[in-house]
Amino acid sequence: MNTHEEQPLEERVNNRSQPPQSEAFTSFMASSWAPDTTELPERAKVADFAAARRAKISAQFPGERLVIPAGPLKVRSNDTDYRFRPHSAFAHQTGLGTDHEPDAVLVFEPVDEGTGDDGSNHEVTLYFTPLAGRDTAKFYADPRYGEFWIGPRPTLAAVEAEYGVRTKDLAELEVAVTKNAGNAALGGVQIRLVREVDLNVDALVDTSRYNTGVDLEQADAQDALLTEALSAARLVKDEVEIENLSRSVENTIAGFENVVRAIPRAVAHHRGERVIEGAFFAKAREEGNDLGYDTIAACGNNATILHWIRNNGAVEEGKLMLVDAGVEDDTLYTADVTRTLPISGKFTEVQAKVYQAVLDAADAAFEVAVPGNKFRDVHAAAMKVLAERLESWGLLPVSAEVSLTDDGGQHRRWMPHGTSHHLGLDVHDCAQAKRELYLDGIIEPGMVFTIEPGLYFKEEDLAIPEEYRGIGVRIEDDVLITEEGNRNLSAALPRTVEGVEEWMDSLKS
Known part of the structure; x- marks a missing residue:
């Protein structure tokens, strides 16, 4: 009779990189690291241009919540990923270039007309997974996101300073996307999503729509109009x-x-x-x-x-x-x-x-x-x-x-x-x-x-x-x-x- 606990399949891809689990190891790994003295970056030139791009999209969809994912990492083979490249609509609306930021999502939250960012109809927030502290296990134990494996990730404050967009932890995304969502005719906030970029975000929005009685076929058509608008926004370059x-x-x-x-x-x-x-x-x-x-x-x-x-x-x-x-x-x-x-x-x-x-x-x-x-x-x-x-x-x-x-x-x-x-x-x-x-x-x-x-x-x-x-x-x-x-x-x-x-x-x- 096999007395060993069966290892879940999803954990087996990391068998090559399992760190020790002892308290002594975790305590030692969390100590004796130089403090992070990195100063906030200067505002990038692209920040003002990206803000203007967002304002143009905001003007087309007043009163609606817009959700634009960057997309996840894509597996190349087993436990190795391709170099990350965000979806082009996300890159255009944020100004973020290469290697920024897997799993991130840009959310346009509707506000009273003209009271949003730069006089627009929305307050825009970038949700992403920030830098994990060196006193956390993720720092050394996560080969996909840990700094020990892939290098430093930016902090929320650093991205906000450089790209001029408010930032929040990705852990807050679900509430941000689903709160008050529903049929606009019944007082809910309509969501438009750039689909087939991040299946997890698709599932989050679809579940919200299903639970609030939104017509899914009609919603898909409305999503397509957002994708179309984001594409057309790039016809003339700044x-x-x-x-x-x-x-x-x-x-x-x-x-x-x-x-x-x-x-x-x-x-x-x-x-x-x-x-x-x-x-x-x-x-x-x-x-x-x-x-x-x-x-x-x-x-x-x-x-x-x-x-x-x-x-x-x-x-x-x-x-x-x-x-x-x-x-x-x-x-x-x-x-x-x-x-x-x-x-x-x-x-x-x-x-x-x-x-x-x-x-x-x-x-x-x-x-x-x-x-x-x-x-x-x-x-x-x-x-x-x-x-x-x-x-x-x-x-x-x-x-x-x-x-x-x-x-x-x-x-x-x-x-x-x-x-x-x-x-x-x-x-x-x-x-x-x-x-x-x-x-x-x-x-x-x-x-x-x-x-x-x-x-x-x-x-x-x-x-x-x-x-x-x-x-x-x-x-x-x-x-x-x-x-x-x-x-x-x-x-x-x-x-x-x-x-x-x-x-x-x-x-x-």
């Missing part, structure tokens, strides 16, 4: 967001320089694409926080696979290498840049012809990417150039004019994706915004988006002459809309045929 994006682009350009220097080693390696990927990632980690998305390092025919992220192919002389990569700054803003590079350092005649067509399409898109035009005009301008070029090469089965109609589209065989997407905290930013604000939206100063036409001629494509097959070209830049027109944030990275060749040659030494 000053600090533009600074963050500019820095990410600068660091991305440095990463591309690493890529070019790594080409000889990539050619010599049986998985040369991995060498290219690693060269960019090393610079991203050195200069920023991480990657904004998985790098595409695609040589030859792999460059015609739009989302090629296996990056396990060879890098061969005479072929083109398409590299689509972006550094995510530690503020969580990411660049998104693509360059197509000749491995030998020089484009062949056919490669240069295809490249120039894509460049001309990009330049046409830049011409219309100005205030007052529609976002969809950018794509239309690029498509017109590409369709006309494909017709002149004899590749289209119809005229460019016919292909560009709604009943045509034959040119899209070789350019199937959109030419632009908004850029910011997410590489495909503002994705939940309404169609009329995104695709049909009017371009405004402060918007940041990509311009990225391409042509992709697959080796197996029998609709084209053999000389084109296996060539994939994309040129992608990050553009800031200004009052006067636009500014190419990634312009320092060469983009013409001659410019790319000269730049690559200059980096050989």
